[in-house]
Amino acid sequence: MSAHSIPTLHLRRERIILPIWLAGLTLLLTAAGAAISREFGDERERAALAAVAAGNPAFLFLRGLPDGTGVGALVFFQTFAFLAVLIGLMNAFLIVRHTRADEERGRSELLQATPISRTAPLTSALTVALLADLVAAAAVTAAGMLLGFAAWPALLFGLALGCVGLAFAGLSAVAAEVMPTSRSANGLAASLVGVAYITRGIGDALGTADSLDSVSPSWISFLSPIGSAQAAAPFSTATPLPLLVPALLGAAGAAAAVLLRRRRDLGQSLLPDRTGRALWSNADAWRLAIRSQRGVTTGWAIGTAVLGGLAAALAPVVLAAAQANDDLAALIRRLAPGLAVETADLFTVALLGIAGTLATASGVQAVMRLRAEESEGRAELLLPSPLPRSAWMGIQLAVAAGSAIIVALAAGVAAGVGSALVEGTTERLLIPLAAVLVHLPAGAVFLALTAAAFAFVPRLTVALGWGLLVLGLVVGQLGDLIGLPSWLQAASPFHHVPAIPMEALDPAPLLISLAAAALVAGAAVVQLDRRDLVS
Amino acid sequence: MLTSDHPIVVRALHKHYGATPALDDLDLTVGAGEVHGFLGPNGAGKSTTIRILLGLIRATSGSVQVLGRDPWPDPVVTNRDIAYVPGDVSLWPNLTGGEIIDLLLSLRGGGGPGERARLIDAFELDPRRKARTYSKGNRQKVALVAALARPAPLYILDEPTSGLDPVMESVFRAEVRRIRNTGATVLLSSHMLSEVEQLCDRVTVIRAGRVVETGRLDDLLRNAPTVFRVIGVPAEAVIRVPGVTGVHSSGDGIEFAADSSAIPAVLHALHSFNPSSLTATPPALETLFLRHYETARS
Known part of the structure; x- marks a missing residue:
């Protein structure tokens, strides 16, 4: 086999997924950029927005650091952290797909029996990731120039994102060496992306304001590849030096992964499989569904509990910053009357909103397990038993809903208990819980839609499940940012989630969401009985 | 034809995937208490037929009676009396072999612990290992033990010995003789011709979705x-x-x-x-x- 065969194979397998990721990334940037230059065409408005952000640790935590008052600076501030998470996940899934997943499914065995080196699939996957990150950098640069940015800042913006991608390609390669399954490797790699985002958030929120529109991050931000890449600040200081951190991190990860792979057996991992029990005296379909979901849900719940805890711990910092900035707040109100500066609540709501989204994602992922059972052949062992298909799906939907509730509860309880500890009063104990739980009716719609995708177009379950969730989020929560018409925004169930405690709780939209979810889920159950098993 | 004497009666069965016919006018009759060999080259439609018998996929046209019922409208009823071993066994990677056996047995209504232990011993399976560490043969053994540990009137076995070593094959043959002696019916799809010659009373050979040969094995051999x-x-x-x-x-x-x-x-x-x-x-x-x-x- 020639030295080029493996990268050719990997690129061929990527010919659909990778272009979708890259196009989505570029489109999101372009849409946000166009909306920002349309709605903040005036320098004074942009200055106001930058000032609001600079004076508000909530914004700093969620979005990142303002980089000046130009259109490009604002686009960078509004999109960079989000795009960094996306490119991180793109690299994580890309690497695991071609390393641990191939090994787990036995495809590597076929390849490694040919005269290629032991590390060839790994280095090839890393090469494909490098190529993808270069293309992403080029596309972001081109999109930036299209939006009217100068060449050097646009290039630096692109390079910063590309370097974040490289960092996570390297880290994910290590995750794939350490973990025994593709699922756990993806989980570890994705949580590294989450940790990098949150570390940057903490560092940015604790930063010190230099002026109205500029903040120096705390040293904590530089612990994160996303935070370091952001420090390239393409629209102010414009220095490529901090990009060395993510680039070197990626290189170190890649080197470590290659060394690990060189020394280990095919199929082996650093965390080995242990033997288990020989008997399962009370086994049934419920316990199977719960056991299969247990570990994943625990992972999601830890993530959202950290978010909830952060919301509680950082709220006083945010409040203090807001109080110190009374003059600033007044100035902002005069300059831009619609902009809310309810800082502490806004911050909590935003973080718990993320937790609500993650809860929904955990449920959607649990529903997708139905498809994995079918396509990987296990349904063929389950369904020839006297287990009705409706019970099979019903159990999995109930477990998925349970997973979403647990993940949401983890955030709400952590935030409630955290704020009680921080503030020394239990007055607000239940507010965060309500704030995150109100996301669940909207989430239920996406669980049901994923089940419907599985029943009607099984081969598209995963694509539609995640695709509809992302669409719902973009339309319902980022609709304003990218300037979508209001009727379209209203079509997303997430649009109707009340921002508790800033907005009152109106049960009507929540009940409508639940009813819609029940209807769609019912249709899915009926259809599942009517279709063939599809491998 | 009395269905009580014939656990499986299939007439003029068609299954189309788009324009491609997978089964093209297939007939299959399996008599009560017989071990029926179901043979044919790769892609002939054996697994498709078996999936229709289990109510996993729906026939495009034709009549299917399994234990006197059409399996499609309510597979739960027929499947209660069927033990099945799929041709390509995939298991829950994070469960142990023993756990999977218990799960499948409990879904079917529970099996005798004595039988389970005897079969695990006979097939030399380590039930404490996680399924992802099993070889193909060991995965096959898990499915075999789960199917054989609870008595059923009808056994549907799709290439049950693929991946088994010769010693295990002989254990499997002994088990098939045992269940036949209890009066159960077995549909055995296989490429192991020696196995078919040793075990089967009747065989049906299919090719490209239709039957090319069916009858008692002795008669077929006499005319071969x-x-x-x-x-x-x-x-x-x-x-x-x-x-x-x-x-x-x-x-x-x-x-x-x-x-x-x-x-x-x-x-x-x-x-x-x-x-x-x-x-x-x-x-x-x-x-x-x-x-x-x-x-x-x-």
Whole structure:
């Protein structure tokens, strides 16, 4: 086999997924950029927005650091952290797909029996990731120039994102060496992306304001590849030096992964499989569904509990910053009357909103397990038993809903208990819980839609499940940012989630969401009985 | 036809995927208490038929009766009385073999712990290992133990011995004889012709979604062709004899198959050429098979 065969194979397998990721990334940037230059065409408005952000640790935590008052600076501030998470996940899934997943499914065995080196699939996957990150950098640069940015800042913006991608390609390669399954490797790699985002958030929120529109991050931000890449600040200081951190991190990860792979057996991992029990005296379909979901849900719940805890711990910092900035707040109100500066609540709501989204994602992922059972052949062992298909799906939907509730509860309880500890009063104990739980009716719609995708177009379950969730989020929560018409925004169930405690709780939209979810889920159950098993 | 005597009765079964027919007018009758071999080349439609019998996929047209019922409207009822081993066993990677056996048994209503222990022992399975660490043969054993540990009126086994070593194959054959002695019916899809010859009362051979041969194994073998290998005779000697097929040169001689009815004519034709050596191999399932499989390719 020639030295080029493996990268050719990997690129061929990527010919659909990778272009979708890259196009989505570029489109999101372009849409946000166009909306920002349309709605903040005036320098004074942009200055106001930058000032609001600079004076508000909530914004700093969620979005990142303002980089000046130009259109490009604002686009960078509004999109960079989000795009960094996306490119991180793109690299994580890309690497695991071609390393641990191939090994787990036995495809590597076929390849490694040919005269290629032991590390060839790994280095090839890393090469494909490098190529993808270069293309992403080029596309972001081109999109930036299209939006009217100068060449050097646009290039630096692109390079910063590309370097974040490289960092996570390297880290994910290590995750794939350490973990025994593709699922756990993806989980570890994705949580590294989450940790990098949150570390940057903490560092940015604790930063010190230099002026109205500029903040120096705390040293904590530089612990994160996303935070370091952001420090390239393409629209102010414009220095490529901090990009060395993510680039070197990626290189170190890649080197470590290659060394690990060189020394280990095919199929082996650093965390080995242990033997288990020989008997399962009370086994049934419920316990199977719960056991299969247990570990994943625990992972999601830890993530959202950290978010909830952060919301509680950082709220006083945010409040203090807001109080110190009374003059600033007044100035902002005069300059831009619609902009809310309810800082502490806004911050909590935003973080718990993320937790609500993650809860929904955990449920959607649990529903997708139905498809994995079918396509990987296990349904063929389950369904020839006297287990009705409706019970099979019903159990999995109930477990998925349970997973979403647990993940949401983890955030709400952590935030409630955290704020009680921080503030020394239990007055607000239940507010965060309500704030995150109100996301669940909207989430239920996406669980049901994923089940419907599985029943009607099984081969598209995963694509539609995640695709509809992302669409719902973009339309319902980022609709304003990218300037979508209001009727379209209203079509997303997430649009109707009340921002508790800033907005009152109106049960009507929540009940409508639940009813819609029940209807769609019912249709899915009926259809599942009517279709063939599809491998 | 009384369905109580015939656990599986399939008539004029069609299954189309788009325009491609997977099953094309297939008939299959399995009598009560028999071990029925279900044979055919790869892609002939064996697994498709079995999935229809289990209510996993729906027939495009035709009638299907499993234990007296159509499996599609309510597979739960028929599946209660079926033990199944799929052709390609995939397991829950994070569960141990023992846990999976218990899960599948409990879904079917529970099995006797004594049987379970006996079978795990007989198949030399380590039930404490996670399924992802199992080889193909061990995955197969998990499915076999789960299927065999609870008695059922009907067993559907899709290539159950693929990946098993010869010792385990013989354990499997003993188990099939055991369940037949209890009066159960077995549909056994297999490529292991020796296994089929040893176990099956009747066989059905399918090709391209239709039946090409069905009957008692003894009858089929009696009518199967005898293979001749002759030295010192040109191919023209027998090529025109009715009932002779597959004439080809092999080494310094020729080889061909002859139906039992053609043997006198063959001997007569060979006689005048003074063969220096002649070997006749008695009818075997393999010969019968290769004939069907080869015509599939031509």
